[in-house]
Amino acid sequence: MSLANIETDDPIKPIFNRKQRKISKFRDHYLPAYILVIPTVLLVAFFYVLPTLMSLFYGFVESENFGLKNKWVGLKNYERLFHDKEFWANLGNTFQYVILFVPLVLIIATFLALLLNQKIKGISVFRTIYFLPQITLPAATALVWVVLLNRDYGLLNKMLGTDIGWLSDPKVVMFSLVLTAVWGSIGLKMVIILAGLQGISVTLYEAGLLEGATGFKKFRYITLPLLTPTLFFVGIISVIEGTQVFEGIYFLLGRNSVVLEDVRSIVFSYFITTYRQNEPNYGAAIINILLIINLLLTALQFRLSKKWVFYE
Template structure:
């Protein structure tokens, strides 16, 4: 028989005994002091108050005033939905303005925005002088729409405009109601393309190159790689681009007002709102009803798109 001898003062643990778990370090939670809470309240509260005062406040006031008749001097008088009835039935500029806004929006969505995406894809390839091209295409974005209107007035001028001087034509680009809307859309698109290009360039920089390399190894062409791999990853950018494009298309005002005060084929809802609220015969209630209609049209485009996208995401 074999015996096990234990040395005095030493304990040998049994085979089945386990080691005691190491104590985890206790993370100390730092409690907010009074100063921290005041700073957080100021940082969150001041922007919230500004948004409420400058955006939500006027929006709610416009909705309320749209059911009244008010000239800004005498007390407003409640008239129900009469303003909306007059706008849609006996106000001649309304429907042409709606059609012009829709045309403006479709032009930005179907022509200017894809062109900005195309420029972003080409410049993302790090071609020669890419920085110079980015600066050139982005330059119109830093200009105000009013200044863009002045620049294109010089280009479209019938007497000494750049286009007529180069072509020898005698076209009244901004005075002819049959062509002035497309002419102004080109000016608006010139600025919009650069903005969209920068947004998509920022999104393309975040696309994982390994995904594109894997698609190339699988035999996908460059076009297939873009539409099946790259473009789906740009979904957050697409949402931003849609919102920006809808806002740009429906709030268009500066260029047409500089050109001809938004008349003679350039009627827009924003111009009608301004003319009714700030015109000689101030009709604030009537203009507020026009503003509410413009708000509803804007939200209809944006909410529908967001609902469709989020529903598809939830179904996955």
């Protein structure tokens, strides 16, 4: 038998060749992707996953010496939480805020996106103007809103001819807080919805026009159904954003406002408990409950989406 026949009949060579092809495929196709993704994964793990795991751990312990010494206490922090009337009041305020905030954001952002989806001269300028609140510092915008909503010399009362304490009246302070939050939040949601609108094929509108779909009918039967996946996504991030309200309360009202009890949220309570009252373990229990609430709300939204979200 010749040497060539021996090499051809070698059973190990095909296996070796397959491994070589797999290695080459991984090196050429998958390795660059992994190299690009790994930094992001590490940053997310360090700034999001690790703090979440630490928060879950601290909710079940009692810490001393800045967390260097931890004593396992089980559900003690959560037992205290469920008997805390202030927690339930803060939870009610948070849900009230979400109920007001989310529909307003969705409606106004959708309306603006529809307006900015028109082909008119200078449309990019208007898109930039509407997006500006999203990138403006919250502290700076809060100072402007404090002046605008001031009861004695505020521009809003002057324009309306009223004498309303927008930031001091328990009956309207929640609406004022939601108003300022919606103004600062619609920019990003508008851009997302605008992208969804521009992703709808023109041929669908042309076909609808042949069937007599014009004006509101075009929006009702073509635009809205095809926009539901985008609205679903915006709804999820808006609910999460609403449950995490903090900046508006802190900058507009502060810690000594007479109406703080009427708008104090779970996140604001977490901040005060952890960093002002120096109770990080109880604060961790508060924020862990918020995490569970957000997971449940997101799961509920996904469950309900099967009835109203339409995919092409």
